[in-house]
Amino acid sequence: MMKFRIVLCLFSLFAFALPASAASIESRTEAINVQLQGNNSYQADLARELASVAQEEKDQHDVNVARTFMNMAEEHAAQAGGSK
Amino acid sequence: MKGRITLFVAALSLTACAAGMPDVSIDQLSNARAAIAAAKAAGAEKCAPKLQAEAVAALYAAGHEFSEKDYHPDENAELASRAESKAKAARAKAVKGCKPEIIKLNGIRFPNDSAKITSAAAAILDKAVATLKRRSDIKVEVAAHTDSVGTDAYNQALSSRRAASVMAYLQSHGISASRLTSKGYGESKPIASNATKAGRAQNRRVELRVQ
Numbered sequence: 001m002m003k004f005r006i007v008l009c010l011f012s013l014f015a016f017a018l019p020a021s022a023a024s025i026e027s028r029t030e031a032i033n034v035q036l037q038g039n040n041s042y043q044a045d046l047a048r049e050l051a052s053v054a055q056e057e058k059d060q061h062d063v064n065v066a067r068t069f070m071n072m073a074e075e076h077a078a079q080a081g082g083s084k
Numbered sequence: 085m086k087g088r089i090t091l092f093v094a095a096l097s098l099t100a101c102a103a104g105m106p107d108v109s110i111d112q113l114s115n116a117r118a119a120i121a122a123a124k125a126a127g128a129e130k131c132a133p134k135l136q137a138e139a140v141a142a143l144y145a146a147g148h149e150f151s152e153k154d155y156h157p158d159e160n161a162e163l164a165s166r167a168e169s170k171a172k173a174a175r176a177k178a179v180k181g182c183k184p185e186i187i188k189l190n191g192i193r194f195p196n197d198s199a200k201i202t203s204a205a206a207a208i209l210d211k212a213v214a215t216l217k218r219r220s221d222i223k224v225e226v227a228a229h230t231d232s233v234g235t236d237a238y239n240q241a242l243s244s245r246r247a248a249s250v251m252a253y254l255q256s257h258g259i260s261a262s263r264l265t266s267k268g269y270g271e272s273k274p275i276a277s278n279a280t281k282a283g284r285a286q287n288r289r290v291e292l293r294v295q
């Protein structure tokens with residue numbers, strides 16, 4: 001019974017964590033915009049575009065896809081090397 | 085039994101969290117893929133970065149939408165078409181001509197007839213060092229320019245010394261020599277009138293031209 005309670009508790013925590021993470025798409029987009037301020041390279045532009053797609057997907061409540069696009073955006077932002 | 089159910093639910097939840105990369109290899113995106121590849125080959129990532137980025141992002145978005153089994157057929161076709169048209173525009177721009185990206189080093193001044201790096205110039209160059217460390221994939225030409233006061237030969241030699249001096253500074257602060265070249269342009273590329281003091285000050289400059 002105790003084991004079941006622990007599992008249930010962990011599962012609830014996991015479930016509640018999902019919307020919290022989804023809400024951070026905006027803050028991650030903002031972080032990319034700040035990080036790439038003044039950087040007009042291809043990688044920087046691609047990072048901004050992918051973040052924009054992530055935002056659209058999130059607005060359509062497709063949170064998992066939004067996360068995937070945001071991860072891609074952050075990878076390209078890292079390759080872009082930050083602001084200039 | 086309870087354990088198995090718990091394990092199944094947990095595995096299902098984790099699976100739901102993981103959305104794979106969009107599949108852009110499908111037939112419906114072949115035209116867009118070809119257009120993007122052609123634009124890239126023409127140098128669009130360097131010459132038309134925004135257009136090329138828009139094309140690639142639209143391709144990924146289309147890849148995702150198509151994976152939703154024609155849930156929005158019009159939107160899918162529009163995204164594929166957008167990717168293709170953006171890539172074509174990027175290619176056209178790249179073919180037409182490519183302006184090099186220039187990292188300006190505003191405010192760098194040298195003493196008269198000198199290539200010595202002053203402390204004020206060093207502060208500006210330290211920012212350039214940070215930029216080059218962040219953007220580790222780029223190579224740059226250190227380009228130095230003078231105003232038109234003096235002979236062509238003198239200005240050419242002075243600008244070459246200054247470009248070499250800046251390059252040496254960047255190297256000594258951790259930028260690999262393999263990423264750097266230097267060139268003096270003398271007075272050949274003014275950006276303002278040499279008839280005024282303000283114009284001449286603008287023309288005396290050093291910049292990093294991304295290769």
